[in-house]
Amino acid sequence: MEWVRGETIGYGTFSTVTLATPANDVSGAFPQVMAVKSADSHGAASLANEKWVLDTLGDDCDEIVRCLGEDRTVENGEEMHNLFLEFASRGSLASHLKKLNGEGLPESTVRRHTGSVLRGLRYIHAKGFAHCDLKLGNILLFGDGAVKIADFGLAKRAGEVTASVDGGVQIRGTPLYMAPESVNDNEYGSEADVPALGCAVVEMLSGKTAWSFKEGSHFMSLLIRIGVGDELPRIPEDLSEQGRDFLTKCFVKDPKKRWTAEMLLNHPFVAVDLDHDDFEEVDIQLKTEEVFASPRCPFEFSSWVSASSDSGTQCHTLEAPEERVATLAAVSIPDWSVTNNWVIVR
Numbered sequence: 001m002e003w004v005r006g007e008t009i010g011y012g013t014f015s016t017v018t019l020a021t022p023a024n025d026v027s028g029a030f031p032q033v034m035a036v037k038s039a040d041s042h043g044a045a046s047l048a049n050e051k052w053v054l055d056t057l058g059d060d061c062d063e064i065v066r067c068l069g070e071d072r073t074v075e076n077g078e079e080m081h082n083l084f085l086e087f088a089s090r091g092s093l094a095s096h097l098k099k100l101n102g103e104g105l106p107e108s109t110v111r112r113h114t115g116s117v118l119r120g121l122r123y124i125h126a127k128g129f130a131h132c133d134l135k136l137g138n139i140l141l142f143g144d145g146a147v148k149i150a151d152f153g154l155a156k157r158a159g160e161v162t163a164s165v166d167g168g169v170q171i172r173g174t175p176l177y178m179a180p181e182s183v184n185d186n187e188y189g190s191e192a193d194v195p196a197l198g199c200a201v202v203e204m205l206s207g208k209t210a211w212s213f214k215e216g217s218h219f220m221s222l223l224i225r226i227g228v229g230d231e232l233p234r235i236p237e238d239l240s241e242q243g244r245d246f247l248t249k250c251f252v253k254d255p256k257k258r259w260t261a262e263m264l265l266n267h268p269f270v271a272v273d274l275d276h277d278d279f280e281e282v283d284i285q286l287k288t289e290e291v292f293a294s295p296r297c298p299f300e301f302s303s304w305v306s307a308s309s310d311s312g313t314q315c316h317t318l319e320a321p322e323e324r325v326a327t328l329a330a331v332s333i334p335d336w337s338v339t340n341n342w343v344i345v346r
């Protein structure tokens with residue numbers, strides 16, 4: 001298929017996402033507007049992983065973004081890897097929330113979105129995968145009101161340990177959404193997607209991140225709070241009893257006792273029939289100024305894979321979470337700098 005690249009609609013750690021239109025699709029096999037996720041050689045592995053996971057998952061789940069194919073191009077002398085995806089005209093939930101200036105969404109809307117994400121997660125988990133990077137920036141809103149999970153660049157087979165080049169184990173995901181067992185033991189099973197979902201629900205409801213943190217504070221202090229001790233992410237005070245109970249089930253520290261996506265789908269917070277009266281069928285026009293960079297703040301390390309913390313053979317052998325977190329803090333004090341809206345972790 002020949003295609004024409006359009007305007008940029010999003011940036012990720014590994015890629016740039018633009019619009020794309022097919023140029024000579026006489027068969028009509030492709031939609032008139034697609035999203036194309038493009039990466040140079042640095043992001044090629046992540047894109048290849050995303051393609052493999054989406055192909056393996058197949059097209060049977062309405063809550064997972066569809067992959068429409070791939071292509072390679074040479075642009076400005078550089079080889080680009082391109083992944084075609086169905087286009088979410090209303091962008092991500094992160095960009096949607098950003099437009100509300102710190103306000104949250106109505107609880108009925110959050111319940112509906114949460115149900116959709118849970119159906120996607122149940123499908124992903126049933127197929128033996130963990131998403132590993134669930135957050136509002138990776139949940140897409142479509143013009144017809146559909147909500148789908150996207151960005152499978154870090155997804156992996158549940159139980160598979162990801163070894164880095166030197167044989168260590170990498171920390172992956174975004175610290176603000178990490179599960180205690182991921183911080184403490186490098187575990188990234190399907191269970192770890194559930195606290196991430198809980199954090200996304202809190203953010204949808206309140207417009208604020210589930211873990212509070214002081215501007216400029218070291219992200220290791222956040223990891224210590226997530227991994228060690230009894231503190232839980234904040235639950236909005238004006239939330240219904242059902243909502244509070246739902247979040248409590250998501251935030252159970254022990255992954256073995258935590259509710260699964262399948263169980264949560266039967267929780268009354270999402271299992272009720274909701275009318276659609278608060279759904280605005282607005283197709284938000286994409287404007288250049290709406291393009292946002294991810295991460296937006298020092299704690300939103302999108303898909304953060306720490307090269308410096310992957311001396312994880314050490315981490316693996318440590319018994320206590322306190323030791324593991326302390327070691328991380330000691331071995332991986334990152335040199336991180338903020339340029340425009342970007343945080344670079346070295």
Ligand SMILES: Nc1ncnc2c1ncn2[C@@H]1O[C@H](COP(=O)(O)OP(=O)(O)OP(=O)(O)O)[C@@H](O)[C@H]1O
Nearest residue numbers: 010011012013014015017035087088137151302303
């Ligand atoms: N299919 C799509 N339709 C519309 N917008 C999209 C689509 N896919 C991605 N985007 C936009 O581009 C942004 C970046 O995409 P994505 O998260 O997949 O890239 P990434 O490089 O894997 O990013 P990261 O890993 O940092 O989250 C998204 O947050 C979203 O705003």
